[in-house]
Amino acid sequence: MTNLDSGSSPLAASGSSGRSYTCSWCGMASDGTTLSCPACGASVDVKSVVSRSGWAELPGRRDMAKLQFGNSYCQIEGTYVPVADMNLAANDWVYFSHHVLLWMDTQVKVGAMSLKGAWKRMLAGMPLIMTQAVGPGRIAFSRDAPGEMISLPLQPGQAVDVREHLFMVATGSVTYDWFQSNIWFTTKEGDEQETHYPLGMLLDRFQAPTVPGLLLLHAAGNVFVRRLEPGQTILVKPTAFLFKDTSVKMQLHIERPAGTWRSWRSWGDRYLWVRLHGPGRVAVQSAYDKLEDNGRNIISHSGATTRQW
Amino acid sequence: MTEPQPHHDPLVRIECQWCKSQNEGTALTCRACGAPLDVKDMVSDSGWREAPRLRDMTEFQFGASACQVEGEIVPVAEINLGHGDSVFFEHHVLLWKDDTTRMSVLPLTGGVKRALAGMPFIISVAHGPGRIAFSRDATGELVVLPIHPGQELDVREHAFLVCSHTIDYNFVRIKGLRNILFGGQGMFMDRFIANQSQGILLLHGYGNVFQRNLKPGESILVEPGAFLYKDASVGMEVEPIKLTSGFFGGTSMNLARMTGPGRVGIQSMYVHHTTE
Numbered sequence: 365m366t367n368l369d370s371g372s373s374p375l376a377a378s379g380s381s382g383r384s385y386t387c388s389w390c391g392m393a394s395d396g397t398t399l400s401c402p403a404c405g406a407s408v409d410v411k412s413v414v415s416r417s418g419w420a421e422l423p424g425r426r427d428m429a430k431l432q433f434g435n436s437y438c439q440i441e442g443t444y445v446p447v448a449d450m451n452l453a454a455n456d457w458v459y460f461s462h463h464v465l466l467w468m469d470t471q472v473k474v475g476a477m478s479l480k481g482a483w484k485r486m487l488a489g490m491p492l493i494m495t496q497a498v499g500p501g502r503i504a505f506s507r508d509a510p511g512e513m514i515s516l517p518l519q520p521g522q523a524v525d526v527r528e529h530l531f532m533v534a535t536g537s538v539t540y541d542w543f544q545s546n547i548w549f550t551t552k553e554g555d556e557q558e559t560h561y562p563l564g565m566l567l568d569r570f571q572a573p574t575v576p577g578l579l580l581l582h583a584a585g586n587v588f589v590r591r592l593e594p595g596q597t598i599l600v601k602p603t604a605f606l607f608k609d610t611s612v613k614m615q616l617h618i619e620r621p622a623g624t625w626r627s628w629r630s631w632g633d634r635y636l637w638v639r640l641h642g643p644g645r646v647a648v649q650s651a652y653d654k655l656e657d658n659g660r661n662i663i664s665h666s667g668a669t670t671r672q673w
Numbered sequence: 674m675t676e677p678q679p680h681h682d683p684l685v686r687i688e689c690q691w692c693k694s695q696n697e698g699t700a701l702t703c704r705a706c707g708a709p710l711d712v713k714d715m716v717s718d719s720g721w722r723e724a725p726r727l728r729d730m731t732e733f734q735f736g737a738s739a740c741q742v743e744g745e746i747v748p749v750a751e752i753n754l755g756h757g758d759s760v761f762f763e764h765h766v767l768l769w770k771d772d773t774t775r776m777s778v779l780p781l782t783g784g785v786k787r788a789l790a791g792m793p794f795i796i797s798v799a800h801g802p803g804r805i806a807f808s809r810d811a812t813g814e815l816v817v818l819p820i821h822p823g824q825e826l827d828v829r830e831h832a833f834l835v836c837s838h839t840i841d842y843n844f845v846r847i848k849g850l851r852n853i854l855f856g857g858q859g860m861f862m863d864r865f866i867a868n869q870s871q872g873i874l875l876l877h878g879y880g881n882v883f884q885r886n887l888k889p890g891e892s893i894l895v896e897p898g899a900f901l902y903k904d905a906s907v908g909m910e911v912e913p914i915k916l917t918s919g920f921f922g923g924t925s926m927n928l929a930r931m932t933g934p935g936r937v938g939i940q941s942m943y944v945h946h947t948t949e
């Protein structure tokens with residue numbers, strides 16, 4: 365299994381040119397003679413911009429950058445709301461949520477890819493059907509908000525956990541599964557109880573079991589990534605969370621001012637976070653939705669750390 | 674003795690790759706649409722061309738007026754109207770105007786049909802001399818489309834920003850019941866026609882804008898919410914695609930089949946339409 369956490373290249377071999385270059389974004393090794401990484405499209409000569417706190421911006425991607433997967437290609441076009449324009453080779457296929465489809469050639473075969481656990485997915489508000497498209501032909505995808513497209517090449521054995529509704533498209537060699545986020549809290553007022561899932565009830569898991577695959581996500585605003593050391597933790601706003609390595613653990617964290625019962629109840633005074641434990645990569649987006657919380661009394665919650673000021 | 678003047682070969686012209694207007698060989702930007710003339714042709718492998726990214730503060734002429742494009746995330750079209758020139762627009766895109774810029778209303782036919790279709794009942798007109806500026810409410814690109822005599826262009830409703838007075842404005846009903854129900858364009862599209870003289874049309878596309886030329890008979894399937902504009906010669910039909918999987922999984926999506934010949938423009942941040 366490829367271990368990106370070690371910081372070493374998964375394929376640390378020099379190319380025929382005698383040079384070797386490891387992509388700072390996806391860890392793919394190449395000979396560095398191309399302008400952009402052949403696996404994820406990141407500029408090869410880009411200087412990594414890392415904030416003082418350790419967050420790295422998603423590497424700049426040249427407009428019209430071209431990625432290869434299998435015998436197929438993906439060209440990323442546009443900068444405000446980027447488009448993934450795929451040229452699928454015969455028998456290569458991708459799957460996606462049908463609302464991200466922008467356009468396609470008439471010869472592309474489109475059908476439904478059934479998913480297990482339909483009832484739970486329906487309860488969680490997740491798509492019941494993934495749509496699959498089989499080459500040959502061209503097909504393009506985009507989302508409905510300004511932001512960045514994240515290409516996550518997955519090496520054999522590698523997996524990532526992604527917050528719901530961020531997934532755009534994945535190649536057929538990437539398996540799709542989902543699991544309970546287990547981040548929740550229940551509020552009560554009178555006889556009315558309500559359970560909230562700040563990260564969503566379910567998280568998506570994408571894995572490349574045997575051969576490399578490509579996963580494309582769309583984030584709102586800008587994307588920032590950092591690598592947590594073993595045991596290192598960080599608090600992240602749940603709606604800003606994008607994805608993490610499977611080695612990163614999560615739990616709820618609640619902060620509030622020390623004071624009366626009334627301040628505990630007040631939404632204006634309490635903060636709900638996701639605590640992420642290293643080792644591994646975590647990513648956030650800069651434009652996030654408002655976290656839904658009715659401000660009522662929390663009567664129970666998933667395993668959490670708490671802090672009073 | 675007078676100094677010899679530099680010789681300009683009248684045959685040296687740069688054709689704008691965006692609007693096909695002819696420009697002087699020394700021009701850096703297209704005089705008709707403002708597109709940089711030295712821009713590399715950013716055409717994707719699949720044949721889509723990105724709308725030219727207008728340089729901030731780019732200025733171009735139409736008639737006795739000038740338009741300056743300001744800003745890049747939500748661009749503003751600022752127009753300095755010459756005497757006798759006028760432009761028309763939907764009133765919700767007006768950003769600011771000089772106090773002295775005179776306004777009126779464009780006479781329209783089919784008011785009841787327009788009201789039923791959710792199209793603007795009143796189109797406003799601004800008359801020069803005076804300055805007036807327009808912008809939309811979302812991140813996107815300004816698309817400058819000079820319309821040459823004889824050209825007809827169909828535009829998604831509410832997508833047009835401003836148009837010069839030399840262009841005739843009408844609206845067309847999308848043929849076919851299924852188009853009306855599922856096409857995502859409502860019942861009508863705006864149609865802009867240049868009869869005798871050239872004019873200019875400015876659109877605002879959400880996200881990035883791409884254009885492709887379809888050959889005669891060539892078809893492509895487009896998400897209806899992404900459709901932005903097309904030549905009148907391009908056919909548009911709705912194609913439903915059914916997706917079913919097991920007991921729970923039943924849905925369908927409706928795509929627009931666009932058939933050439935002609936140009937098709939799409940926006941990448943599309944208006945989402947719920948499907949069945």
